[in-house]
Amino acid sequence: MTVQADAAGWSYWPAPAKLNLFLQITGRRADGYHLLQTVFRLLDWGDRIGLRLREDGQIHRDGPSVAGVAEADDLVVRAAIALRNVSNCAKGVDIRVEKRIPAGGGFGGGSSDAATVLVALNALWGTGLDEDALAAIGMGLGADVPVFVRGRSAWAEGVGELLTPIELPEAWYLLVDPGVHVPTAELFRSQHLTRDAKPVKIADFASGTVLGNAFEPVLRRQEPAIEATFQALSGIGRARLTGSGSGCFVEFATRVAAEQALAELPEQLRAWVAAGVDRSPLLDALETTGIV
Incomplete structure (x- = not known):
């Protein structure tokens, strides 16, 4: 560019x-x-x-x-x-x-x-x-x-x-915006938030044993639109939450696979495909x- x-x-x-x-x-x-x-x-x-x-x-x-x-x-x-x-x-x-x-x-x-x-x-x-x-x-x-x-x-x-x-493997991501916004401070006050997870190492992530998001159970319980998005994504791959927001994603090895999954989603979902990069x-x- x-x-x-x-x-x-x-x-x-x-x-x-x-x-x-x-x-x-x-x-x-x-x-x-x-x-x-x-x-x-x-x-x-x-x-x-x-x-x-x-x-x-x-x-x-x-x-x-x-x-x-x-x-x-x-x-x-x-x-x-x-x-x-x-x-x-x-x-x-x-x-x-x-x-x-x-x-x-x-x-x-x-x-x-x-x-x-x-x-x-x-x-x-x-x-x-x-x-x-x-x-x-x-x-x-x-x-x-x-x-x-x-x-x-x-x-x-x-x-x-x-x-x-x-450095992460090449990957493409199907991203979905459920269209809701919950203030982060409110999420941190939730009684359902796990705040004392055992620290892990990079190797644990690399092996695939650590992929969860502490805010996912809170938001899925609290926001029907997020739960509905997870349900819609469940048929095409493992849905995950990003950050403390409402955005959801599924990872794919190729762009073709991600775009095929995008085509299978209900039209009312705001969704798109992006590639992961190691350098901005x-x-x-x-x-x-x-x-x-």
Whole structure:
């Protein structure tokens, strides 16, 4: 993917989605944050972020809000402000978000959008921060932001910030959005959530013995639309939940198999196919600019 500014000064950058191939909660820190283990799998599909540089130091979101989020609260705006503050940059930017990733689905849309702003603006503004510095800024915005900043599928621990890059077999995913959104804080309060799972190793995941998601039984019990989606997917493969959202997926070895399964689903389900990648398309786009 080549990134070049158009006649109006906009350059466009990928913000890939992710899947949690498993997710378990192993405890809680003294500050209340839950400890987890998961595998983040990046996808070749996601949102697109438009950036247009300004010389007046102003940071603005261009276009309508996403899911009614005020401009000052939008993660992409907060990411740009955080980068400007850390780097003491005097430049500004207009930010445009082209959404494809459904909000609340657990596909990481908001976090990925913020990470793309951090990574791309760091290059465009010439602020010169390294990956660790950008990931630290990202952690202040959300626990999932660092994996998108680093741009590699990864084994994750802690609250999601302790990342070990991992190479995964080629796979295609049938993704389904049931269209419901349950706040994460509400899920963490559920009496049905397992918070003390025994820690596992990467080898346990690689062997296929660990594939569950701690939030699945909670959401299936609480949301009929999610339970109905799992039932619809049960005839084509092993359905799984991603993150703490409502998004569901089934893994396939080939694109053909995933698309055949897609064709078998009821038409009313919002579903599509995406490929897993070990390296973010954002990093590929960054390399084409010639400014890194």
